[in-house]
Amino acid sequence: MTAPPDDCLARNEWICGDYLSTRRHILADAVLQHLELTALSVAIALLLAVPLALLARRFHTAAGPVLALTTVLYTIPSLAMFSLLLPLYGLSASLVVAGLVLYSLTLLVRNILAGLRAVPEETRQAAKGMGYGPVRLLLTVELPLALPAAMAGLRIATVSAVSLVTIGAIVGHGGLGNLIYTGMNTYFKAQVLTASVLCVVIAVAADLLLLGAQRLLTPWQRS
Amino acid sequence: MNTLTDAWSWLTDADHWSGADGIWHRLTEHLLLTVICLAVSCLIALPVALVLGHLGKGGALAVNISNVGRAVPTFAVLVLLLLTPLGRYGEGPTVVALVLFAVPPLLTNAYVGMRGVDRSIVQAARGMGMTGRQMLWRVEAPLALPMIVNGVRIAAVQLVATATIAALAGGGGLGRIITAGFNLASTPQVVAGAVLVAVFALLVEACFEVGERLAPGLARRKAAAT
Numbered sequence: 001m002t003a004p005p006d007d008c009l010a011r012n013e014w015i016c017g018d019y020l021s022t023r024r025h026i027l028a029d030a031v032l033q034h035l036e037l038t039a040l041s042v043a044i045a046l047l048l049a050v051p052l053a054l055l056a057r058r059f060h061t062a063a064g065p066v067l068a069l070t071t072v073l074y075t076i077p078s079l080a081m082f083s084l085l086l087p088l089y090g091l092s093a094s095l096v097v098a099g100l101v102l103y104s105l106t107l108l109v110r111n112i113l114a115g116l117r118a119v120p121e122e123t124r125q126a127a128k129g130m131g132y133g134p135v136r137l138l139l140t141v142e143l144p145l146a147l148p149a150a151m152a153g154l155r156i157a158t159v160s161a162v163s164l165v166t167i168g169a170i171v172g173h174g175g176l177g178n179l180i181y182t183g184m185n186t187y188f189k190a191q192v193l194t195a196s197v198l199c200v201v202i203a204v205a206a207d208l209l210l211l212g213a214q215r216l217l218t219p220w221q222r223s
Numbered sequence: 224m225n226t227l228t229d230a231w232s233w234l235t236d237a238d239h240w241s242g243a244d245g246i247w248h249r250l251t252e253h254l255l256l257t258v259i260c261l262a263v264s265c266l267i268a269l270p271v272a273l274v275l276g277h278l279g280k281g282g283a284l285a286v287n288i289s290n291v292g293r294a295v296p297t298f299a300v301l302v303l304l305l306l307t308p309l310g311r312y313g314e315g316p317t318v319v320a321l322v323l324f325a326v327p328p329l330l331t332n333a334y335v336g337m338r339g340v341d342r343s344i345v346q347a348a349r350g351m352g353m354t355g356r357q358m359l360w361r362v363e364a365p366l367a368l369p370m371i372v373n374g375v376r377i378a379a380v381q382l383v384a385t386a387t388i389a390a391l392a393g394g395g396g397l398g399r400i401i402t403a404g405f406n407l408a409s410t411p412q413v414v415a416g417a418v419l420v421a422v423f424a425l426l427v428e429a430c431f432e433v434g435e436r437l438a439p440g441l442a443r444r445k446a447a448a449t
Contacts, residue, residue: 071428075380075421075428076420077383077387077398077424078384078387078388079387079388079417080387080398080401080416080417080418080420080421083404083414083416083420084417086410086413086417087414159293159294160293162296163294163295166296166299167388167391169298170401170402171405177296177298177299181391183302184302184305187306192306195299196295196296196300196302196303199296199299200296203293203295204294
């Protein structure tokens with residue numbers, strides 16, 4: 001029997017280069033899953049949030065219930081949210097996506113609505129006077145002006161989603177959360193720390209990416 | 224629908240309410256963790272925010288700390304703390320993680336509230352010869368109170384959520400019912416636990432909502448009586 005190798009893996013150190021080189025593929029897969037879950041859920045939430053916000057603005061009676069419902073959804077802790085969806089989706093990635101969509105929806109609807117409401121009435125009147133129809137008014141005047149507020153919501157939603165994906169580990173679809181979960185059960189320090197740091201890196205990178213996109217989309221805001 | 228009736232019968236079974244793994248015990252744990260950590264976080268965050276807000280310094284820190292808090296996954300912090308020597312002390316990692324995640328919203332909201340006080344009112348107070356301390360306690364803090372309370376409310380909801388996730392990392396609280404349900408592959412128990420957590424979180428939110436609506440009226444009546 002050979003003696004166990006005396007490297008940082010055997011010593012269970014927090015920072016371990018060998019871990020990075022030997023588990024490269026596992027880490028890459030987890031990061032990819034993490035990105036997929038985040039991107040998918042934020043994209044679905046965005047597709048749902050725009051019509052909901054428009055609806056809430058168009059019908060004043062709808063605004064109260066829509067905002068109240070999204071607040072209630074946001075108050076429910078993530079672990080409970082995923083658990084409540086269990087009978088509907090089973091132990092699947094769809095469960096994690098559905099839970100994240102519900103959280104992102106809150107932030108997006110509120111911010112898009114706030115952005116739309118902040119469009120000055122004179123601007124709207126001017127566009128109407130220039131012969132803009134309701135659709136053209138919405139697409140070329142109101143939505144662009146609501147963009148900064150909407151993007152602020154999108155950034156918060158994305159960063160929160162990146163961090164909440166880790167809770168998906170409870171159903172085995174948590175991206176980097178899976179590595180943290182298994183690392184916890186086996187007291188594998190390097191794995192837990194590496195996965196945690198990668199989570200934060202993804203969140204910061206996504207935030208900066210969206211900030212860049214916002215600057216490109218709203219050239220009139222640059223001074 | 225079958226799962227819901229199963230979850231309901233799980234909830235109404237008296238056996239599940241008593242004992243060390245029972246609902247009452249978990250509920251008490253959850254409530255205690257939330258209340259104690261909320262008190263500790265307020266003691267840490269509010270003095271700092273009030274003083275910084277009064278002096279108008281450290282704004283970038285107070286505002287950005289919230290964004291940093293959002294980017295760091297709660298679960299990762301819980302597990303990291305569990306693997307440090309702190310992990311040997313029972314609920315130690317949970318308490319530290321709870322406080323860490325409750326401080327940012329408290330700090331940011333209190334600071335923004337303090338800075339949001341109308342500058343002309345502050346100048347009037349200064350003109351009346353108020354000292355810095357008097358201005359802080361009699362003018363700025365009362366006017367910033369709605370934002371401060373809003374921060375406490377966000378922190379409380381955050382605490383309830385974090386205490387739930389703590390169950391994933393071996394901590395106590397209502398989340399334990401959910402994780403135990405997953406380990407037993409018992410969907411009714413998972414759903415029942417989730418309902419309990421959701422109701423608890425909504426009750427906390429509702430308490431603040433009611434408090435915020437009633438408090439100004441009560442304060443006015445008290446002022447009128449004296």
